Amino acid sequence: MVKKSYPRGMTEMEWKRKRGMELLRSGMKQAHVARKMGVNRRTVYDWKKRVDNDHDFRNRKKKGRNSRLTDKQKEELKRIIDSGGTSCGFPTDLWTLKRIAVVIEKEFGIHYNTTYIWQLLRILGYSAQIPIAVAMEKDDEYVKRWLSEDYPQYVKEAREHDATILFLDEPGMQSRPNVRRTWSMKGKRPQMRVKEARDKISIVSAVSEDGELYFAITGESMRDNNIIAFLEQLLSEIR
Numbered sequence: 001m002v003k004k005s006y007p008r009g010m011t012e013m014e015w016k017r018k019r020g021m022e023l024l025r026s027g028m029k030q031a032h033v034a035r036k037m038g039v040n041r042r043t044v045y046d047w048k049k050r051v052d053n054d055h056d057f058r059n060r061k062k063k064g065r066n067s068r069l070t071d072k073q074k075e076e077l078k079r080i081i082d083s084g085g086t087s088c089g090f091p092t093d094l095w096t097l098k099r100i101a102v103v104i105e106k107e108f109g110i111h112y113n114t115t116y117i118w119q120l121l122r123i124l125g126y127s128a129q130i131p132i133a134v135a136m137e138k139d140d141e142y143v144k145r146w147l148s149e150d151y152p153q154y155v156k157e158a159r160e161h162d163a164t165i166l167f168l169d170e171p172g173m174q175s176r177p178n179v180r181r182t183w184s185m186k187g188k189r190p191q192m193r194v195k196e197a198r199d200k201i202s203i204v205s206a207v208s209e210d211g212e213l214y215f216a217i218t219g220e221s222m223r224d225n226n227i228i229a230f231l232e233q234l235l236s237e238i239r
Contacts, residue, residue, distance in 0.1 A: 027128035
């Protein structure tokens with residue numbers, strides 16, 4: 001049997017703890033770290049507490065050092081991160097430690113090892129989070145205008161004609177873009193604009209203000225004849 005060696009003066013458990021804490025700082029999930037290091041989740045939970053308290057793997061408080069970035073440069077870096085990765089020429093808005101290191105060196109001429117970047121981001125108030133996927137087609141201003149101007153008029157007309165208001169849409173089962181973790185301010189979950197996938201099972205549905213749901217499913221694209229048939233079904237079912 002070949003005996004595995006560890007750095008001088010370090011036990012096997014100390015090595016696992018050191019390596020596991022490095023993986024946690026890089027953003028790896030606790031369950032994945034437990035499997036990779038061959039320890040139980042409770043052990044990884046204790047490692048995470050050390051990381052959050054800024055302790056090293058021997059549970060000693062890490063000595064601080066003066067940052068090479070000035071306060072003004074830190075504020076500029078926060079502005080860059082909040083603008084998203086595409087603003088710096090990256091293909092997506094996701095931020096990785098490597099991307100942020102590249103930006104710091106490009107903008108401020110300072111080289112940081114990626115193992116230090118996570119410490120800097122924590123000091124600035126950032127954490128690794130999974131963004132909320134938001135469709136590029138979404139228009140928040142139009143939605144606000146519709147709710148404040150158009151919808152009240154529809155409600156008035158419905159009451160005058162003793163009619164039922166239905167909210168109709170064409171949702172469906174589909175594959176969503178793969179969203180990975182990125183760095184964002186703590187307590188502020190980021191959003192990432194994505195293009196909606198087209199491979200799906202088409203569903204046309206309508207829900208009333210009282211929460212009654214009506215729907216029809218088709219394996220093809222939703223076309224005029226499907227919509228007409230669905231509307232006829234609604235007219236026959238709703239008084």
